[in-house]
Amino acid sequence: MRTVLIPAIDAGLALQAARPGSPCAGRYPATDPHRQDSRWIPFPKEELDRIQEKNMRSIDQIYIDGDFAPATGEDVLDIINPATEKTIGTYRMASREDARRGVAAAKRAQPRLAATRVSERIEMLRSLQSSVLARTDDIRDATIEEYGGPVSRAKWISQYSSDCFGFAAETLASFAFERRAGVSTVHMEPVGVSTLIAPWNASAGTICSKLASALAAGCASVIKPSELSGMQNQVVAEALHAAGLPPGAINIVTGRGNDVGDELTTNPDVRRVSFTGSTATGKVIAKAGIDTMKRVTLAMSGKSPAILLDDAEFSQAIPMALSAGFQNNGQACIAGTRILVPRARLKEANEIVQSSVAAFRVGDPADPGTTVGPVASATQFERIQRYIAAGLSQGASLLAGGPGKPEGLDAGFFVKPTIFTEVTNDMDIARDEIFGPVLVLIPYDGEENAVRIANDSLYGLEAYIYSANLERAQAVARRIHAGTVLINRTAPDLLAPFGGVRQSGIGREFGTFGIESFLEAKTITLA
Structure with a gap:
C-alpha cells in the first residue's frame, strides 16, 4: 500500500474529516516540515484521496x-x-x-x-x-x-x-x-x-x-x-x-x-x-x-502611499510599512504598496528591506510562521507576473523577489515577495493596483516632493506616515488626499469613517x- 508522510496532527484532522458534518471537512493535510506540530507519520494515500473526495464541498x-x-x-x-x-x-x-x-x-x-x-x-x-x-x-x-x-x-x-x-x-x-x-x-x-x-x-x-x-x-x-x-x-x-x-x-x-x-x-x-x-x-x-x-x-481600489519622513526610526518604521504592504498577501485595497523614502536614506532603507524580506516565510497559509501565502487564483498569479516583468522592463531595480514562484513551491499560486527600488511614480508598478505581494520604494527630495508624489495618483483610499514627530506627521497627513491616514500604525479604527476619495x-x-x-x-x- 502506497503511503505519504504527513504531520500527525493532520492525520487526525483527516480522520475527523471522514465523519459527516465534521468542521474539518474539505481540509487538505499540510506538508510544511517547519510546522511545530510536524511529527511525521505515514498515511495511506488511497485513504487520504478517498477522504478528500468524500469531503468535497x-x-x-x-x-x-x-x-x-x-x-x-x-x-x-x-x-x-x-x-x-x-x-x-x-x-x-x-x-x-x-x-x-x-x-x-x-x-x-x-x-x-x-x-x-x-x-x-x-x-x-x-x-x-x-x-x-x-x-x-x-x-x-x-x-x-x-x-x-x-x-x-x-x-x-x-x-x-x-x-x-x-x-x-x-x-x-x-x-x-x-x-x-x-x-x-x-x-x-x-x-x-x-x-x-x-x-x-x-x-x-x-x-x-x-x-x-x-x-x-x-x-x-x-x-x-x-x-x-x-x-x-x-x-x-x-x-x-x-x-x-x-x-x-x-x-x-x-x-x-x-x-x-x-x-x-x-x-x-x-x-x-x-x-x-x-x-x-x-x-x-x-x-x-x-x-x-x-x-x-x-x-x-487603492494605491496607498507609505511615507517614511526623514526623522523616522527606520528599524521600527520599515517593518510596519512592509506589514502594511504585504497584508493579506498583498491582496488588500488598503495595502501600502508605494513606500516613499528620503533619497538621502534610500541605501539604508534598501538594506533594512532586504534583510527583512529575507526573513519572510512563504508557504502554507495555515502555518502561523508563514508571512506570505498564495494569491487567490491562477489569473491573479499571471497578472502579478506581468507587473513584475513590467517593472523590470521599465527600469526599476529589483531589491527582492522577482519573477516566478519561490523555490520549492511548485504547486500553489505562490508569488515571491517582490520589492523594487529606484522607482519613479510614472511606472506601471507605481500607478496601478497590482493586488499582490509587490511593493515599490520611491525616493523623494524633501517633504514637499513627498506630498506631491503621494498625491500623484488616481486613488485616495488610505495612506501611512511614519515619523518621530507626531505634530509634523499630522501636518503632512492633512495634506494627503486620502480617506484615511494612519500615523505610526497599521491597524484601522473600526469606529471611525472608512472610504476613499477620487477613484477609490x-x-x-x-x-x-x-x-x-x-x-x-x-x-x-x-x-
Whole structure:
C-alpha cells in the first residue's frame, strides 16, 4: 500500500474529516516540515484521496426569506485551494430570477423592519454577534482554504466579522434618529431595501460590516458576495440564519455580475447599493443605479502611499510599512504598496528591506510562521507576473523577489515577495493596483516632493506616515488626499469613517457614518 508522510496532527484532522458534518471537512493535510506540530507519520494515500473526495464541498444554496433554497443558475464553479491548486468543492451560481426573489423578500420585510424600535435592533445585532462568533473557527478555516489568507489575517477577519455587530450595537445605543435644525425637526428614516456587494478578499468581514450598518438603520438587505468565495459565504449564511432574524431581513444571492449583479443594482425596488471591490466594477454599478436614482456608496481600489519622513526610526518604521504592504498577501485595497523614502536614506532603507524580506516565510497559509501565502487564483498569479516583468522592463531595480514562484513551491499560486527600488511614480508598478505581494520604494527630495508624489495618483483610499514627530506627521497627513491616514500604525479604527476619495470611492462606512449612509433625512416644519 502506497503511503505519504504527513504531520500527525493532520492525520487526525483527516480522520475527523471522514465523519459527516465534521468542521474539518474539505481540509487538505499540510506538508510544511517547519510546522511545530510536524511529527511525521505515514498515511495511506488511497485513504487520504478517498477522504478528500468524500469531503468535497458542493454548495448549491442561496438564502431567501429566512430559509435556504436551491440556487437555480446554470453556472457551477470549481472552488480551488490556492495553496495546492486542487479542487476542494463546487459552487452553483444563482440566477436573475433568484435575485428578484431576494429583492421581493426584502421588500416584504422592509415595513416591519423600519418600524422596529432601537432596542429591538440592538437585540438583533447582539444575536448576530453571538451567532457569528460561534462560527469564528469555521470562518477562519474557510478564509485560509479558499483564498490562502495567512492564518494571522484569517483570525483577524473571523473575529472582526462578529465584532462588526457589537460595534454597530454600541453606536446605535446613542444614535440620534431625531434632530433639530432651525425651527424644524429632522427625522432620520431607513432608505429602504439595500443591496450589499462584498469582495472575495474579505468576504465575511465585508458582509458583516455592511449588514450591521444596514440593520442598525432599519434596512432589509440582499447580499451579493463574490462568486469566488463560496465556502466563506456558506459559513456566514449559516451563522446569520442561526441568529433568527425576521424572514426577509437578510437575503443572500451569489451569482455573476451580468445577471445577478445587474438585477440587484437596477431593480427599482432596491433603494440603496453599498459596494466594495474594484474601481472598474464600481463605475459599472454607479452607472447602473442612475436610472432609478439609487443611493450608491463605493469602496474601491487603492494605491496607498507609505511615507517614511526623514526623522523616522527606520528599524521600527520599515517593518510596519512592509506589514502594511504585504497584508493579506498583498491582496488588500488598503495595502501600502508605494513606500516613499528620503533619497538621502534610500541605501539604508534598501538594506533594512532586504534583510527583512529575507526573513519572510512563504508557504502554507495555515502555518502561523508563514508571512506570505498564495494569491487567490491562477489569473491573479499571471497578472502579478506581468507587473513584475513590467517593472523590470521599465527600469526599476529589483531589491527582492522577482519573477516566478519561490523555490520549492511548485504547486500553489505562490508569488515571491517582490520589492523594487529606484522607482519613479510614472511606472506601471507605481500607478496601478497590482493586488499582490509587490511593493515599490520611491525616493523623494524633501517633504514637499513627498506630498506631491503621494498625491500623484488616481486613488485616495488610505495612506501611512511614519515619523518621530507626531505634530509634523499630522501636518503632512492633512495634506494627503486620502480617506484615511494612519500615523505610526497599521491597524484601522473600526469606529471611525472608512472610504476613499477620487477613484477609490464615494461615501463612508463604519460607526455613525456607516449607519447614516442607510438613512434619509426628512424635515418636518410647523407653522
